Amino acid sequence: MSETHAQTVPFVRDTMLPPADPPVREAGTVRWLRQNLFSGPLNTVLTVLGVLIVWFLVSHFWDWFAHSVWNAGSLAECRRIIAETWGEGARGACWAVIRERWNQYVFGFYPVELYWRPTMTFGLLFVALAPVLFSESAAIRRVVLGIATVLTLWLMVTLNAPALWLVFAAAVLIGALLISERRPAWLLVFSVLYPLMGVWFLWGGSAWGPAMVLVGPALGWLAWRLVGRVSGLLATVAALVVPLVWWTLFAGDAARDAESLVSLSIPAVASDRFGGFLLSITIGVSGIAMSLPLGIVLALARRSDMVLVKTLAVMFIEFIRGVPLIALLFVASLLLNYFLPPGTTFDIILRVIIMVTLFSAAYMAEVIRGGLAALPRGQYEAADALGLDYWKAQRLIVLPQALKISIPGIVSTFIGMFKDTTLVTFVGLYDPLKSMSDAVRASTSWKGIYWEPYIFVGFIFFLICFGMSRYSMYLERRLARDHR
Amino acid sequence: MSEDITRKIDRSHMQVSDEVAIDIRNMNKWYGNFHVLRDIDLTVHKGERIVIAGPSGSGKSTLIRCINRLEEHQSGHIVVDGIELTNDIKNIDKVRSEVGMVFQHFNLFPHLTVLENCTLAPIWVRKVPRKQAEATAMKYLEKVKIPDQAHKYPGQLSGGQQQRVAIARSLCMQPKIMLFDEPTSALDPEMIKEVLDTMIQLAEEGMTMICVTHEMGFAQAVANRVIFMDQGQIVEQNEPREFFNNPRSERTKLFLSQILGH
Numbered sequence: 001m002s003e004t005h006a007q008t009v010p011f012v013r014d015t016m017l018p019p020a021d022p023p024v025r026e027a028g029t030v031r032w033l034r035q036n037l038f039s040g041p042l043n044t045v046l047t048v049l050g051v052l053i054v055w056f057l058v059s060h061f062w063d064w065f066a067h068s069v070w071n072a073g074s075l076a077e078c079r080r081i082i083a084e085t086w087g088e089g090a091r092g093a094c095w096a097v098i099r100e101r102w103n104q105y106v107f108g109f110y111p112v113e114l115y116w117r118p119t120m121t122f123g124l125l126f127v128a129l130a131p132v133l134f135s136e137s138a139a140i141r142r143v144v145l146g147i148a149t150v151l152t153l154w155l156m157v158t159l160n161a162p163a164l165w166l167v168f169a170a171a172v173l174i175g176a177l178l179i180s181e182r183r184p185a186w187l188l189v190f191s192v193l194y195p196l197m198g199v200w201f202l203w204g205g206s207a208w209g210p211a212m213v214l215v216g217p218a219l220g221w222l223a224w225r226l227v228g229r230v231s232g233l234l235a236t237v238a239a240l241v242v243p244l245v246w247w248t249l250f251a252g253d254a255a256r257d258a259e260s261l262v263s264l265s266i267p268a269v270a271s272d273r274f275g276g277f278l279l280s281i282t283i284g285v286s287g288i289a290m291s292l293p294l295g296i297v298l299a300l301a302r303r304s305d306m307v308l309v310k311t312l313a314v315m316f317i318e319f320i321r322g323v324p325l326i327a328l329l330f331v332a333s334l335l336l337n338y339f340l341p342p343g344t345t346f347d348i349i350l351r352v353i354i355m356v357t358l359f360s361a362a363y364m365a366e367v368i369r370g371g372l373a374a375l376p377r378g379q380y381e382a383a384d385a386l387g388l389d390y391w392k393a394q395r396l397i398v399l400p401q402a403l404k405i406s407i408p409g410i411v412s413t414f415i416g417m418f419k420d421t422t423l424v425t426f427v428g429l430y431d432p433l434k435s436m437s438d439a440v441r442a443s444t445s446w447k448g449i450y451w452e453p454y455i456f457v458g459f460i461f462f463l464i465c466f467g468m469s470r471y472s473m474y475l476e477r478r479l480a481r482d483h484r
Numbered sequence: 485m486s487e488d489i490t491r492k493i494d495r496s497h498m499q500v501s502d503e504v505a506i507d508i509r510n511m512n513k514w515y516g517n518f519h520v521l522r523d524i525d526l527t528v529h530k531g532e533r534i535v536i537a538g539p540s541g542s543g544k545s546t547l548i549r550c551i552n553r554l555e556e557h558q559s560g561h562i563v564v565d566g567i568e569l570t571n572d573i574k575n576i577d578k579v580r581s582e583v584g585m586v587f588q589h590f591n592l593f594p595h596l597t598v599l600e601n602c603t604l605a606p607i608w609v610r611k612v613p614r615k616q617a618e619a620t621a622m623k624y625l626e627k628v629k630i631p632d633q634a635h636k637y638p639g640q641l642s643g644g645q646q647q648r649v650a651i652a653r654s655l656c657m658q659p660k661i662m663l664f665d666e667p668t669s670a671l672d673p674e675m676i677k678e679v680l681d682t683m684i685q686l687a688e689e690g691m692t693m694i695c696v697t698h699e700m701g702f703a704q705a706v707a708n709r710v711i712f713m714d715q716g717q718i719v720e721q722n723e724p725r726e727f728f729n730n731p732r733s734e735r736t737k738l739f740l741s742q743i744l745g746h
Contacts, residue, residue: 381554382591386605386657387581389573396604400595481594481637 067092070099074445097449098456101440105457108275108430114204114267116161118278120169121201123152125285127176128194131187133471136478141180149173195289202282203271207264208255216243216251271349275430275439277460282349284418287356291417292410294357295364296403300394302369313365320362326426328355333427352424360417367413371406372398404479411472415465432457491681493705497690500708501530504563505661505692506551511560513543513550513716520546521557522716528661533687534694535703535724538713539739544696547713548663551694552583565660581609584654588666590646592638598625598649599634602656610657617656624652628682644675648682655686662686664695700744704728712736 024030037047067086072078078094086092098105107115126148134140152173156166172190179186196210224239259265274282301313320328332351375398383393403410425434437453440446506528513521520543528534536544549555550562553569553576562569564579593601602621606612612620625631628648630641638646647667654662664683668676680702687693687706697703703710703724710727712720712735720727720736728744731737 376589376591378587378589378591379593382585382587382593384554385552385580385583385585385587386653387577387609388605389577392608396608397593401593404595479595481639 064091064093068095069093070095072096073100075447075449076445094449094452095456097440097446097452101446104440105276105432105436105453105460107278108436109273110269110275110278111267111273113160114269116156116159116165117201117204117266117269119155119159120152120161120165121198122281123148123155123169124172124194124201125198127172127187128191130176130180131184132191135184138181138184141184142177145173145177145180149177195286200266202274202278203269204266205268206255206259207266208258209251212251212255212258213247215254216246219243219246271347274349276432276436279349279424279429280418280421280432283353283356283421283424286353287360287417287421288414290353290357291360291364291413294361295368295413296399298361298365299368299372302365303372317362317365320359321366325356325359325420326423328359329423329427331355348427348429352427352429356417356421359420360413363413363416364410367406367409368402370409371402371404374405375401404476407472407476407479411468415468418465418468419461432460491684493684494688497688498531498533498708499690500532503530504528505530505532505565506694507561507563508551509561511550511557511562513546513555513557520716521550524560524718526711526718528692528694530660530692531690532692532709533707534709534711535707536694536696536711536713537698537700537703537739538719542713543716544713545665548585548665548694548696551661551663552580552585554585577609581605581657582660584657584659584662586647586650586654586662586664586667588669590638590643590650590670592646592650592653594638597635597637598630598641601638601649602653605653606656620658621652621656624655625649627655627685628652629678642675643671644678647671647675647679651679651682651686661692661694664693664697666696666698668697668699698743700728712739714739 021027025034038044067082067090069078069081069092072081072094073096075094075097078092078096082090082092082094103112103115107118110118126144130141130144134144149170153166153170156169161169176187176190193214196213200207200210220239220243223242224235227238228235298313298317301309302317304310304313329352332355333348336346336351379397379401380393383397388396422431422433425431430436430439433454437450437457440453441449504527506526508524508526511521511524512519524547526547536547538544546555550557550569551564557569565582567575567579569576569579592598593604596604599618599621602624603614603617606617606620607614622631622634625634628651630645630648630652633641633645633649638649641649651667667683668679671679676699680699683693683695683702684706695702695707707724709721710724711718712727712731712733714735720731720733722732727736728740731740
């Protein structure tokens with residue numbers, strides 16, 4: 001017992017203590033304030049300073065916001081109303097410009113009687129996205145599709161959509177709602193077909209064009225099955241070459257012939273009628289949808305053991321990242337015409353979409369490469385050791401984890417790219433921020449109005465980008481696996 | 485020698501056949517200019533339980549990683565189950581699906597549940613129907629005594645449980661040979677026993693096993709051959725009793741005195 005401390009005294013507790021409330025200073029709001037705002041002299045000074053700055057900003061702009069005018073026919077009328085209501089010299093916001101010209105900010109110069117077409121296309125976008133974005137939650141799909149159904153149909157009725165198309169949209173939207181409950185995977189068929197459908201709805205013309213584009217992959221699959229009996233490598237080549245040959249040589253004539261036999265046309269709308277958020281969202285959504293797969297391929301190529309593949313990927317990525325987007329857009333609008341055979345009409349929006357896609361794919365590739373590099377080597381080794389081949393290992397083991405790590409970076413790239421769609425103003429397209437506001441100001445009624453259109457457009461951009469950011473946080477939470 | 489192995493081992497199925505499972509001849513490997521494996525000759529028969537020991541950096545892990553081509557050898561021959569390992573990717577994948585491997589750090593797939601970890605390779609490599617793959621997986625998860633964890637994610641399990649899942653995952657491919665690369669080195673002492681028990685159980689069923697391990701108790705109880713490696717070479721090999729009681733090379737004696745010294 002010599003090792004026992006001399007002061008050790010036997011002790012047994014005979015009454016247990018009941019739980020007590022913490023002192024007032026250490027609980028609730030008081031504690032929160034003390035800890036977060038006034039924990040020391042420096043923090044107290046900073047808190048007071050922060051409050052003063054907020055007060056200064058709010059008091060400065062408050063009058064302007066409070067004196068908002070929503071009903072007026074011109075800027076002059078706005079100013080008159082402000083002066084009459086709040087006195088001479090009062091400042092106020094003239095939101096009447098948005099009320100009068102909102103349609104241009106949304107649709108550009110798209111024919112008014114066809115506004116229902118982009119509206120329907122946008123509504124159906126949610127049918128295409130729901131099974132991809134919310135594959136695991138029937139409840140969220142129900143809410144998203146429900147809201148999309150109600151809003152789309154209501155807006156289409158308001159915009160005088162033809163009855164036939166109303167029925168079509170209602171059938172797709174309500175059908176999707178029902179299918180989403182039982183077999184959400186079936187909706188992916190719609191997701192695959194949606195891009196071609198969307199192009200047809202937006203630009204119009206003959207439905208045979210998109211239909212003949214669709215024939216390409218079908219022929220490719222057929223070639224793959226037929227040649228596959230001879231050689232696996234040849235089959236892959238055939239599956240790639242046959243659709244390309246079909247598209248470049250035969251699809252156009254086939255579409256024309258089919259159209260002359262059975263006409264499936266809706267009024268065509270040329271690309272120069274597109275503008276505003278219709279243009280931004282068309283370019284943004286296409287760019288996002290295409291740059292992710294392209295970015296994945298580039299990232300894998302850059303990590304490849306094959307020297308040629310790797311070199312090409314590095315050159316592509318470094319070239320694109322080293323050049324400003326505007327330079328690429330100029331290439332799209334001016335130079336491409338020199339390289340294409342004379343007489344080819346290659347739609348300007350399509351060219352811009354390609355450039356924007358390539359641009360963000362290069363950034364995407366680097367973001368995803370970061371995710372790939374963050375995976376422990378053991379994951380690759382375990383996949384190898386189980387006998388998974390390269391593509392299966394990438395698809396089942398590596399990419400699901402690497403993409404999950406890269407979600408914040410991927411969404412940042414998406415957001416950046418979506419905002420960059422305003423740069424198309426430099427190649428003569430009507431982006432919502434600059435070109436559209438210029439167009440609005442060109443009329444005598446709204447000459448000299450600056451703040452309100454910019455705030456409005458900025459607010460819409462913020463809503464969309466903030467939505468993407470929240471979605472990425474939802475996705476990160478949903479995919480979190482390492483909690484105990 | 486080790487208190488980890490307490491139960492009596494059933495040796496009735498531990499039979500070494502004349503059939504050759506792995507044949508390594510004159511194998512050399514370099515990392516750049518560094519000669520990691522030098523003139524390795526090793527023939528493993530079906531049903532053998534081989535323990536490879538040696539100081540760190542002696543090339544023992546590299547050796548077993550060459551057997552399923554996680555590492556490439558630069559000269560000599562490795563023939564596994566009748567298939568020579570060359571650059572032919574088809575052969576490599578074939579060998580890998582016949583040879584199971586358990587890693588020091590488990591390397592479970594954290595984004596998949598325990599059950600999905602076990603069914604992934606059978607479904608995608610062996611083309612087993614999902615239902616059947618799940619039944620097999622449950623059978624092996626019961627064997628490693630964690631069927632109740634099947635729907636958890638690896639991050640929710642203890643180290644010992646994770647390693648047992650890793651063993652079950654390998655077994656689901658119904659491999660002919662199992663490689664263990666220091667399977668207990670990353671585990672807390674009390675979890676080592678549960679993993680060793682699982683490995684002993686496998687040995688009792690007649691599995692061909694090669695284990696890189698420092699568990700000398702396991703080596704004595706289960707192995708039919710112990711190989712000692714140093715500086716990329718096989719320095720000594722013998723049946724366990726002779727190896728431990730009567731080591732012949734000075735290097736082996738020194739190594740044994742260091743790891744068994746206290």
